[in-house]
Every structure is written in structure tokens, then in C-alpha cells.
Amino acid sequence: MQNTFEQQLTESGKVLNQITENKDIQKTTLRVIQKIIDCFASGNKVLFCGNGGSAAEAQHLAAELSGKFKMNRRPLPAEACHLNLSFLTAVSNDYDFSRTYERYLEAFGKKGDVIIGLTTSGNSENIVKAFKAGTALGLTTVALTGNSGGNIKEYSDFLINVPSDNVPRIQEMHLLIGHIICETVEKEIFGNDQPKQ
Numbered sequence: 632m633q634n635t636f637e638q639q640l641t642e643s644g645k646v647l648n649q650i651t652e653n654k655d656i657q658k659t660t661l662r663v664i665q666k667i668i669d670c671f672a673s674g675n676k677v678l679f680c681g682n683g684g685s686a687a688e689a690q691h692l693a694a695e696l697s698g699k700f701k702m703n704r705r706p707l708p709a710e711a712c713h714l715n716l717s718f719l720t721a722v723s724n725d726y727d728f729s730r731t732y733e734r735y736l737e738a739f740g741k742k743g744d745v746i747i748g749l750t751t752s753g754n755s756e757n758i759v760k761a762f763k764a765g766t767a768l769g770l771t772t773v774a775l776t777g778n779s780g781g782n783i784k785e786y787s788d789f790l791i792n793v794p795s796d797n798v799p800r801i802q803e804m805h806l807l808i809g810h811i812i813c814e815t816v817e818k819e820i821f822g823n824d825q826p827k828q
Contacts, residue, residue, distance in 0.1 A: 642800055649794045650804060656791055660808060663773050663789050664815050670745045670771070671820060676708035678740065678770075680732045680758055681749035684802050686713050688749055688809065695813040704821045712736075712761070732761035742769030750774065751801040753781020753792070762786035775808065777801040 650656055667677055677696060679689035689711040696709035712735045713719055722731045736746065746765045748758040753776035762772045763786055774780070774787040777796055784790050793804040 639799075642797065643803055646793065646795045646797075646800045646804055647807070650808075653794065656808075659789055659791055660812065663791070664812055664819070666771055666773075666789070667745055667812065667816050668819050670743060671707055671816075673743050675741070675743040675745070676710070677745045677747065678710060678712055678736070679747045679749070680712040680735075680761055682755055682757070684798075685749035685751065685805070686711070688802065688806050689747070690714065691806070692747070692809040692813060695810070696816065700810075700813045700817045702817055702821055704817065707816075707820070729756040729760055732757045733764040736761055736764045736768060736770065740765060740768050740770050745771045745773060747773045747775065748783065749802075749805050750781065750783060751777045751798045751805075753777065753779060753783045755783075759783050759786060775805045 670677060677693070679693045680686075681689040690713070693709040693711045696707040698706065712732050718735070719731055722734045726734070740746065746761060748755075748762060750758045753774065759782050762774070762783055765772050766786055771789070772787050773789045774783045774791065776783060776790065776792045777798075778792060778794050780787075780790050780792045784792070791808060793801045795801050795804070
């Protein structure tokens, strides 16, 4: 049991070190941050999508923007695409589960919005279809994936591919990168301004 604990921490640390040393990931993340800032400045919104644990992370990160991260400030328009269960199950039943996020963007996405898809493989069909639809609608597409980038890289304006094929390690880094994005966006938009409650 002790060996498993140490092994998992060592693995996670190695992936984190690889990201820390990867200038391309850092540059892409900074470009994504600026794109999100510009999106909010233009009156647009940021949408998140994922499946399973990545859906939970999508919801988590949306809440960091629409609620707050560290600062007491006005909310920013961000949402996870899977929260309306009636919509999700209706599309799954009447069409196909692979079309859930595509239909969501067709209903709620607009030019200038940003869609962030979290998929460890990069091959989640419903997210790939959402990115195709997002591109057609004029949204900026941001993919957080694992090592290869998978099929979604073809439809991504920005690709942040964690250098690992281990799903838990990839998800851990997605959350870390997501937190960095949310905290930096908050600081850049609001500075030191702390509006009263």
C-alpha cells in the first residue's frame, strides 16, 4: 500500500515537472488566458464540456469563473454544457449521445464564445462533434487532452496536451492548468479591485 502511494505521487510529480519545463504548454496556456479575457470583455461567455471525471472538472472550472476563484468580484458568464439533464437525456434519446454537446452549442453558443473541452484521450466523439459545430458557429475551441491530442486536435484553435497517457495524471493536470487559467483571468480582469458584498 505504501509503495502505491509513493508511486502515484512520484508519477504525478514527473508529469508536473514535464509541464513546468514545457514552454509550448506555457505559451499556449497564456494565449488561452488572453482569449478568455477578450471573450469576457466582448460580452461573450465561456463554456466547458467533458465526460465522467472530466465533466466534473468542467463544472468545477465553470464555477470558479461564474462564482469566484479567490476574489470577491462580479460573476463571469461561464457554464458547463451538461447541467441540464432533461436536455442531455432528450438529445441522447432522440438523436444520439454523441450529439449532446453539438446540439448544446447550436442552441446556446454564439460567435465570440469560447468552448473548452476536457478529454483525456482527445477522441471523445461528443466533444469532437461539439468542436466541429463550435468552429462553424465562430467559437474559439480549446482542448485539454492527454499526450497525443487525439482526434480533437484537428478541430482545436488551442491544444493543451498533458504529456501522459495515464488518465488520473492527465485529469490532475487538467484541473491544475484550469485553476491557473481561472486565477490569472480573475487577476487580469479585476486587478486588486475587491467590490463590497
